[in-house]
């Protein structure tokens with residue numbers, strides 16, 4: 001009697017998603033177009049991992065509103081927050097915060113601030129970061145409420161810089177000095193960010209995929225983003241998806257990450273369409289074709 005081949009279990013699907021401009025509308029912050037689809041994923045037990053430049057203080061209330069119980073990463077990959085007991089094994093962590101194990105991948109904020117102070121002194125160029133400003137000043141600059149500005153200021157691994165008042169030459173000198181000081185910078189449209197040279201969303205996503213593998217065996221990872229800032233995330237997953245920007249274009253990531261899918265739909269509308277397409281095509285299996 002010949003043994004029948006054993007049915008292999010489906011890989012565990014995990015969705016990693018950017019927030020601003022992807023799951024959240026860039027202008028209004030709304031995620032309502034994606035709500036039914038998000039609920040469907042939750043009903044099927046598909047984890048949704050929020051991956052943003054936002055701080056823990058900003059993500060926690062949002063996560064509550066979205067009804068998501070999965071780990072998340074903060075400040076462009078500065079740290080991973082994993083609920084205690086989420087995995088069946090003890091998760092190696094750097095510190096604990098309330099009911100969370102925290103894996104720190106970024107440079108501590110105080111160290112980033114210290115290096116920025118040195119740069120300001122050495123170059124003699126005046127510029128400020130969120131750490132130099134009051135919550136009222138941040139609110140005035142960003143259009144956030146005072147409470148939201150307070151949360152945006154609660155930074156742990158990434159400093160937001162205001163370089164708009166500098167001449168192009170001064171700005172370039174500051175950016176080069178950040179690189180020499182072992183920092184990486186990104187530009188999010190209005191503000192610049194300074195963070196540890198080896199910190200990015202992709203590194204944090206890979207660390208989390210490893211934990212999911214340890215728990216579930218094979219994992220099929222989907223990544224959703226809208227901008228260059230998401231490129232490391234999109235390169236870290238099996239299926240990278242770009243949603244459209246408000247002007248209907250897709251970010252140019254050339255050379256494109258392998259297997260990149262560009263979905264029609266701006267922000268949460270594109271998010272909804274991409275996930276529905278995956279659900280329609282046999283619930284998120286790696287072999288699926290995206291016609």
Ligand SMILES: [Mg+2]
Pocket residue numbers: 018019020021022225226227
């Ligand atoms: Mg974004």
